[in-house]
Amino acid sequence: MSDETDQTTQLSCQELVELVTDYLEGALSPAEHFRFDAHISRCDGCGVYLEQMRMTVRMLGNLPRQALPAGAERDLLDAFRGWR
Amino acid sequence: MALARAAESELLEALRAGDEDAFAQLVREYQPSLVRVARIYVPTQAAAEEVAQETWLGVLKGLDRFEGRSSLRTWIFRILTNIAKTRAQRDGRTLPFSALQDPGRVPEAAVDADRFLDPEHPRRPGHWAARPEPWPEDALISAETQAVIEEAIEALPANQRAVISLRDIEGWSSEEVRNALDLSETNQRVLLHRARSKVRRALESYMGGNE
Numbered sequence: 001m002s003d004e005t006d007q008t009t010q011l012s013c014q015e016l017v018e019l020v021t022d023y024l025e026g027a028l029s030p031a032e033h034f035r036f037d038a039h040i041s042r043c044d045g046c047g048v049y050l051e052q053m054r055m056t057v058r059m060l061g062n063l064p065r066q067a068l069p070a071g072a073e074r075d076l077l078d079a080f081r082g083w084r
Numbered sequence: 085m086a087l088a089r090a091a092e093s094e095l096l097e098a099l100r101a102g103d104e105d106a107f108a109q110l111v112r113e114y115q116p117s118l119v120r121v122a123r124i125y126v127p128t129q130a131a132a133e134e135v136a137q138e139t140w141l142g143v144l145k146g147l148d149r150f151e152g153r154s155s156l157r158t159w160i161f162r163i164l165t166n167i168a169k170t171r172a173q174r175d176g177r178t179l180p181f182s183a184l185q186d187p188g189r190v191p192e193a194a195v196d197a198d199r200f201l202d203p204e205h206p207r208r209p210g211h212w213a214a215r216p217e218p219w220p221e222d223a224l225i226s227a228e229t230q231a232v233i234e235e236a237i238e239a240l241p242a243n244q245r246a247v248i249s250l251r252d253i254e255g256w257s258s259e260e261v262r263n264a265l266d267l268s269e270t271n272q273r274v275l276l277h278r279a280r281s282k283v284r285r286a287l288e289s290y291m292g293g294n295e
Contacts, residue, residue, distance in 0.1 A: 012200075012203070012209055012211060013200060013211050014195070014197070014200040014203070014210035014211075015210060017194045018193075018194055018277075020277070020281075021276055021280060022273060022277075025258065025273060025276075027273060043211075043212075045216060046212075048216045048217065049216050051218070052216060052219060052287070053280060053281075053284055055287075056283050056284045057252055057280065059224055059229065059230075059233060060233065060253050060280075060283065061252055061253065061255060062225075063230060063234070063253055064230070065116060068112060068115045068116075072115075072133065072137065073108065073111060073112075075137070076107075076111050076137070076140050077104060077107065077108060079140065079141055079144060080102075080104060080107045080144060083144040
């Protein structure tokens, strides 16, 4: 294991996809983070995958909010009036 | 986003003074998340909506005694989980212990194994056999895409749905989600990872990619 590019130190694509959330959450150790970046820099497929996960998160943040059914809101406001 | 402390104390004052608009605003802000979190504990959407409704009554009852030691939001969600747990117990529903505490017990792959070369492959073990293709930017803002996402979220197990909703739709921090759902850091991340991975997969499938 003297060689830095030794197989045992490299992530496979299949391993990488399981680390994407830890990566985005900043939860990887510095060594793992380095291995992740090293893999991404030379693997187009994983680069696309990471970008898809980022887009997924962005799209989730842009979902329209669910409206409350009119009846439920009315009931709650009635309760609020009764409370005061 | 969390209300800033100053905004929160203003809101509290308004609520205590009987300001109906302030209450309506609070309800609109948190009702969707309350229902999603309640679904972890009760089996149907209707039951979850009842739990959320009961939560608001609990909020009104406790408002004068709320001392602001936690954020208003954390306090509201604590009321919710207490009501939901009590109700689950009353209905004779025992929560599977693993529901929130041990999501990692059953492994789930983010991407199907058949998308990759064999782990014993001589040259490229575990490399993409069918690599993902970039998504067209303009497809991402369509109403159809939103429907795909909502359908994927609906299909998630309740604990994954609660975590992804609070984190990614409502924009909570991981610490707030852990407090509201009483999750460890690791379990929160495992649930988030699985939920995001499934939503991504649904989008890929919709975009006409592999799977």
